[in-house]
Amino acid sequence: MTYTNFTLETDADGIAVVTWDMPGKSMNVIDMSVIDELEALVGAVVRDDVIKGVVITSGKAAFSGGADLTMLEGLLKDFHVKRAQDPEAAAKMLFDGSRRLTLVYRKLETCGKPFVATLTGTCMGGGTELALACHARIAADDDSFKMGLPEVKVGLFPGAGGTQRVMRMTDSQQGMQFLLQGRTLRAKQAKSMGLIDDVAAPKKLVEAAKKMLKAGVDPVKPWDKKGYKLPNGQIYSPAGFQFWPAANAIYRRETFDNYPGARYLLHSVVEGLQLPMDLALQVESRYFAKVLQTPEAANMIRSLFVSMQELNKLARRPADQRPNRIKKVGILGAGFMGAGIAYVTAQAGIDVVLIDRDQAAADKGKAYSDELLTKAVQRGRSTQEAKQKVLDKILPTTDYAELSDCDLVIEAVFEDREIKKTVTEKAEAAMKPRAIFASNTSTLPITSLAEASQRQKSFIGIHFFSPVDKMMLVEVIMGKKTSDRALAMALDYIKAIRKTPIVVNDSRGFYTSRVVMTYIREGLMMLADGVPAAMIENAGKMAGMPVGPLSLGDEVALDLAWKIVSATRKDLGVKYVEGPLDNILEDMVVKQERFGRKNAKGFYDYKGKEKSLWPGIPDVVGQPKPAESFNIEELKQRLLVMQALETARIFEESCLTDVREADVGSILGFGFAPYSGGTLSYIDTMGTAAFVELCKKFTRKWGPRFKPNKLLREMAKTGDTFYGRFPPKANDGESQEAA
Ligand code: NAD
Numbered sequence: 001m002t003y004t005n006f007t008l009e010t011d012a013d014g015i016a017v018v019t020w021d022m023p024g025k026s027m028n029v030i031d032m033s034v035i036d037e038l039e040a041l042v043g044a045v046v047r048d049d050v051i052k053g054v055v056i057t058s059g060k061a062a063f064s065g066g067a068d069l070t071m072l073e074g075l076l077k078d079f080h081v082k083r084a085q086d087p088e089a090a091a092k093m094l095f096d097g098s099r100r101l102t103l104v105y106r107k108l109e110t111c112g113k114p115f116v117a118t119l120t121g122t123c124m125g126g127g128t129e130l131a132l133a134c135h136a137r138i139a140a141d142d143d144s145f146k147m148g149l150p151e152v153k154v155g156l157f158p159g160a161g162g163t164q165r166v167m168r169m170t171d172s173q174q175g176m177q178f179l180l181q182g183r184t185l186r187a188k189q190a191k192s193m194g195l196i197d198d199v200a201a202p203k204k205l206v207e208a209a210k211k212m213l214k215a216g217v218d219p220v221k222p223w224d225k226k227g228y229k230l231p232n233g234q235i236y237s238p239a240g241f242q243f244w245p246a247a248n249a250i251y252r253r254e255t256f257d258n259y260p261g262a263r264y265l266l267h268s269v270v271e272g273l274q275l276p277m278d279l280a281l282q283v284e285s286r287y288f289a290k291v292l293q294t295p296e297a298a299n300m301i302r303s304l305f306v307s308m309q310e311l312n313k314l315a316r317r318p319a320d321q322r323p324n325r326i327k328k329v330g331i332l333g334a335g336f337m338g339a340g341i342a343y344v345t346a347q348a349g350i351d352v353v354l355i356d357r358d359q360a361a362a363d364k365g366k367a368y369s370d371e372l373l374t375k376a377v378q379r380g381r382s383t384q385e386a387k388q389k390v391l392d393k394i395l396p397t398t399d400y401a402e403l404s405d406c407d408l409v410i411e412a413v414f415e416d417r418e419i420k421k422t423v424t425e426k427a428e429a430a431m432k433p434r435a436i437f438a439s440n441t442s443t444l445p446i447t448s449l450a451e452a453s454q455r456q457k458s459f460i461g462i463h464f465f466s467p468v469d470k471m472m473l474v475e476v477i478m479g480k481k482t483s484d485r486a487l488a489m490a491l492d493y494i495k496a497i498r499k500t501p502i503v504v505n506d507s508r509g510f511y512t513s514r515v516v517m518t519y520i521r522e523g524l525m526m527l528a529d530g531v532p533a534a535m536i537e538n539a540g541k542m543a544g545m546p547v548g549p550l551s552l553g554d555e556v557a558l559d560l561a562w563k564i565v566s567a568t569r570k571d572l573g574v575k576y577v578e579g580p581l582d583n584i585l586e587d588m589v590v591k592q593e594r595f596g597r598k599n600a601k602g603f604y605d606y607k608g609k610e611k612s613l614w615p616g617i618p619d620v621v622g623q624p625k626p627a628e629s630f631n632i633e634e635l636k637q638r639l640l641v642m643q644a645l646e647t648a649r650i651f652e653e654s655c656l657t658d659v660r661e662a663d664v665g666s667i668l669g670f671g672f673a674p675y676s677g678g679t680l681s682y683i684d685t686m687g688t689a690a691f692v693e694l695c696k697k698f699t700r701k702w703g704p705r706f707k708p709n710k711l712l713r714e715m716a717k718t719g720d721t722f723y724g725r726f727p728p729k730a731n732d733g734e735s736q737e738a739a
Contacts, residue, residue: 021059066125155300159288299677334365340468523549544673
């Protein structure tokens with residue numbers, strides 16, 4: 001057989017080197033052709049008496065990004081078509097199809113000849129599972145190496161032997177954490193967990209693997225020998241009784257049972273560890289086929305893998321715009337956000353001019369980067385040299401003339417129209433004619449801010465999230481006059497700093513801030529309805545939100561929420577409908593001076609990292625009713641439905657124009673229940689008609705804010721889904737790389 005993805009060369013000592021190097025791809029991924037060729041390769045190795053052992057290595061910088069998830073999507077599509085005619089045959093097809101890789105890896109593991117994998121750069125998902133099936137692993141001893149099984153993050157779990165081998169190779173607690181969190185390991189950690197055997201200099205890996213093979217590598221795994229014992233003993237043992245019930249409790253605490261991927265992972269581990277390997281793999285495959293069929297997996301793969309990659313490849317970039325190489329960026333305001341933006345920009349190798357009102361404030365902004373980089377050096381994730389290189393890129397100053405050669409200037413001064421106007425004018429006076437000006441405002445409409453500009457076509461919103469270094473989303477806002485050239489520049493910049501962009505049209509609060517405010521508002525409305533505060537917070541977390549709505553209110557700052565409510569009331573005039581929310585916020589901010597985390601007093605009391613609900617809440621909102629008077633499922637739904645409904649309204653208003661951006665933006669921007677696939681996937685999965693009915697029920701029960709909008713009512717009538725009615729444009733380019 002001739003191979004397209006691999007080469008095989010055998011040396012004089014009978015050691016074959018299999019080099020995995022897929023043509024036309026930047027990363028090795030597992031697709032059908034790789035599975036076929038790997039199977040043939042193992043057969044060829046077994047048949048060739050000259051070959052005594054095999055080194056599997058990569059011809060690329062990285063070992064592998066894992067399985068091509070579009071292959072699984074294809075398998076699922078076939079399954080759904082077939083299921084309509086013959087459910088049993090369809091189930092068998094899905095089971096057989098999804099376990100082919102498992103069987104090839106098992107064949108490699110039991111073929112009788114030793115395989116050693118050499119690992120460099122990224123080693124993820126199915127790539128890690130291939131390495132684990134080998135008889136030994138040597139990893140590159142450098143910073144670029146990272147190994148992981150991140151499948152739970154896209155609603156799945158490692159289904160090609162990963163759950164079984166990890167748990168037979170390492171300590172139960174570390175193994176479960178690694179699998180359930182989808183964590184990435186560095187070489188040192190992977191070695192201490194027993195998942196790799198050794199490290200070597202990247203260029204000496206194959207040599208080291210050959211040496212290892214010559215010294216003797218056992219081709220029979222411990223679990224295929226008689227008398228094998230699990231690292232921490234059997235499940236049903238005193239040690240097992242200590243660990244597994246607690247593991248189940250932690251799983252519930254962390255997931256609220258919202259993630260079938262994590263649930264079936266736990267099943268697969270607990271049941272598989274009681275069986276010999278072949279049967280254990282069968283159990284794993286059964287759960288894998290099961291999880292593949294869940295809407296959660298389908299939605300998460302679509303939003304967190306396919307759509308996210310499409311957005312990262314700038315699906316929304318105007319095709320006729322030439323690419324921009326951004327060399328220098330100016331940042332106005334070196335406060336909390338400006339300092340963070342300076343850090344991520346300098347990290348991407350771009351020069352930064354960081355301006356504030358006085359030199360001390362500008363220096364303080366740069367000191368933030370110093371702090372983050374010092375921590376990275378202390379943790380062994382960077383070097384002194386690399387740190388200095390980044391710091392040298394940031395020029396803290398008060399001198400606007402330094403902006404003269406910037407390609408892009410981003411303002412992050414106080415959220416105040418007048419101040420923003422002044423800095424816009426001062427910056428534009430110094431900027432070169434073709435440079436772009438961006439505002440990082442959280443809520444002020446871009447079109448109105450652009451009025452301060454002499455070049456409104458070059459004025460755009462680039463809205464970061466805090467903390468800037470951790471949050472992956474950036475929301476780009478088009479003002480009425482913003483040009484495609486400004487959009488292309490903003491997107492090229494976001495790609496350069498390796499974040500995920502969404503593009504929205506202008507409106508108050510844009511997309512993310514507007515929806516986040518409805519979540520906080522719904523929490524406050526629940527308080528007004530007499531729901532106990534603790535129950536509201538738990539409902540939020542149980543629904544899959546990262547924090548409860550009251551806690552988020554404290555984080556965003558209650559005085560800011562009060563300012564936004566007051567400004568909206570002023571702007572809307574008689575159209576503004578006052579509600580209990582206004583009274584609660586006014587009381588908290590004006591009377592009680594409780595602003596949230598920023599003054600350590602909000603709906604919670606804060607002491608350092610500790611926080612507890614403020615006992616005085618009933619003094620502001622009245623005594624709560626007994627928890628039994630409320631249905632927790634309904635409270636969870638209220639919180640999610642409100643955000644999804646607001647998204648549908650924003651979509652109807654054409655502030656959002658792409659379903660992928662709505663979904664990805666909701667998960668990355670404000671942590672909307674990731675298992676749902678995002679705000680619009682939430683509606684599609686429930687079915688538009690059912691969603692509209694629920695909105696109507698909530699309108700009757702809780703008020704007119706739940707009234708479904710026209711677009712939703714229309715879609716309910718025709719049975720449309722968002723993805724069906726507004727299919728996203730297909731992306732060209734190389735096929736997706738993996739998890
Ligand atoms: P901040 O108060 O921490 O920082 C503002 C900085 O601007 C201060 O250092 C201040 O000295 C400086 N400044 C004020 N007037 C100036 C002037 N005339 N010239 C130069 N510098 C001046 O505020 P922040 O939280 O960083 O917010 C900045 C902007 O980012 C606001 O528009 C805010 O709405 C937006 N934003 C904030 C967040 C957040 O979570 N904090 C998130 C997204 C967007």
